[in-house]
Amino acid sequence: MVLLQVMYTDLDFIAAFNIEPAVLHHFLFEVYRRYNNIPFHNFKHCFCVTQMMYGLIWLTDLKSKMDSEDLLIMLTSAVCHDLDHAGYNNAYQINARTELALRYNDISPLENHHCAIAFEILEKTESNIFRNLSMNQYKRIREGIIKCILATDMTRHNDILNKFKSILTAFDFTNKEHREVLMMILIKVSDISNEARPMEVAEPWLDCLLQEFYNQSDVEKLEGLPVTPFMDRDKVNKPSSQTGFIRFVLLPLFIELANLFPCLEQHIIHPVRKALDYYTEMEKALEREKVIRAQTQCPADSLTD
Numbered sequence: 244m245v246l247l248q249v250m251y252t253d254l255d256f257i258a259a260f261n262i263e264p265a266v267l268h269h270f271l272f273e274v275y276r277r278y279n280n281i282p283f284h285n286f287k288h289c290f291c292v293t294q295m296m297y298g299l300i301w302l303t304d305l306k307s308k309m310d311s312e313d314l315l316i317m318l319t320s321a322v323c324h325d326l327d328h329a330g331y332n333n334a335y336q337i338n339a340r341t342e343l344a345l346r347y348n349d350i351s352p353l354e355n356h357h358c359a360i361a362f363e364i365l366e367k368t369e370s371n372i373f374r375n376l377s378m379n380q381y382k383r384i385r386e387g388i389i390k391c392i393l394a395t396d397m398t399r400h401n402d403i404l405n406k407f408k409s410i411l412t413a414f415d416f417t418n419k420e421h422r423e424v425l426m427m428i429l430i431k432v433s434d435i436s437n438e439a440r441p442m443e444v445a446e447p448w449l450d451c452l453l454q455e456f457y458n459q460s461d462v463e464k465l466e467g468l469p470v471t472p473f474m475d476r477d478k479v480n481k482p483s484s485q486t487g488f489i490r491f492v493l494l495p496l497f498i499e500l501a502n503l504f505p506c507l508e509q510h511i512i513h514p515v516r517k518a519l520d521y522y523t524e525m526e527k528a529l530e531r532e533k534v535i536r537a538q539t540q541c542p543a544d545s546l547t548d
C-alpha cells in the first residue's frame with residue numbers, strides 16, 4: 244500500500260489534484276480490502292499491474308505527452324481493475340447465470356463489477372481521492388476509468404488491438420480518440436505483463452493463474468457447465484498454456500506498443516521472447532518424457548518399432 248502511495252506522490256497527483264494523504268491512505272486500504280484472497284486475481288496482482296503501468300508511464304515519458312488527468316485515469320484504473328474478482332471468469336458468470344451476469348446482461352459482467360466497486364469506494368467522502376476535483380474534472384476522470392477498466396475484458400482484445408494498429412502510423416497525442424485507445428492498450432499490456440518480469444517472478448504467477456483456472460474448470464465439471472478449454476487440467480499444462488498465449492496474445496500486443504515506443508523493446512519484448520523459448524523447451528522436454536514413459540510402460544511395443 245505504501246508503494247502505491249509513493250506512485251501517486253511521484254507522479255505529482257497529490258499536488259495536482261489536491262489529494263489529502265489520509266484520503267489516499269483510506270482509498271488504498273479500501274481497495275486492499277476489496278480484493279479477494281484468491282490465487283491470482285488478488286491484491287498482489289493489482290499491485291503488479293499498477294507498478295507496470297507506473298513503469299510504462301516513466302519509460303515512455305508520458306508525462307511530457309499527456310496531461311495529468313490522463314495519467315491519473317491510467318494509474319487509478321490499474322489499481323481498481325480487478326476489484327472483488329472471485330476467481331471465476333466471464334464465461335463462467337454467464338454460463339452459471341450468476342448474479343453479476345444477470346445484473347449486467349452478460350455484458351462484461353466482471354469488468355462492470357470491478358468498476359462499480361471502484362466508484363462505490365469513491366462515493367465515500369473519506370476515501371474519495373477525487374473529492375477536490377471540479378465537476379468537469381471528475382466527469383472526465385470517471386469516464387476515462389470506466390473506459391480503461393472495461394477494456395480489460397479479453398473478449399474485446401482483437402477489436403482494441405486492431406483499432407490501435409489502424410491509428411499507429413499517424414498517432415497523434417493531441418487527438419483525444421488516439422489517446423483513449425493508447426490508454427486502453429497500456430492497461431491491457433500492464434494486465435497481462437507477468438511474462439515481461441524476470442523468470443523467477445513470472446513463473447510463480449503462472450502457477451497461481453493455473454491454480455485459479457483449474458479450480459474454475461473443476462467447478463464447471465461438477466456443476467455440469469461447459470468446461471472452459473484453456474482452464475481444463477486434463478488439457479493444459481504450464482508450457483502449453485504459455486506458448487500459445489505468448490505467441491498469439493502477448494507478442495502481437497506488445498510489439499504494437501513497442502512500435503509506438505521503441506524504447507520499450509528491451510523491457511517488454513526481449514523478456515517475453517525469452518519466456519517463449521523457455522516454455523517451448525519445457526514443452527519439448529515434456530513431450531520427450533511422455534514418449535519415454537510410454538515406451539517403458541509398453542516395452543514390447545517399442546521393440547517392434
Ligand SMILES: Nc1nc2c(ncn2[C@@H]2O[C@@H]3COP(=O)(O)O[C@H]3[C@H]2O)c(=O)[nH]1
Pocket residue numbers: 332395397434435436437438449452484485488
Ligand atoms: N495463459 C495465460 N493467460 C494469461 C496470462 N496472463 C493473463 N492471462 C489471461 O489474460 C486475462 C486477462 O484478463 P483476466 O484478468 O480476466 O484473466 C487473464 C487470464 O485469463 C498468462 O501469463 N498466461
Ligand SMILES: [Zn+2]
Pocket residue numbers: 288292324325434
Ligand atoms: Zn487483471
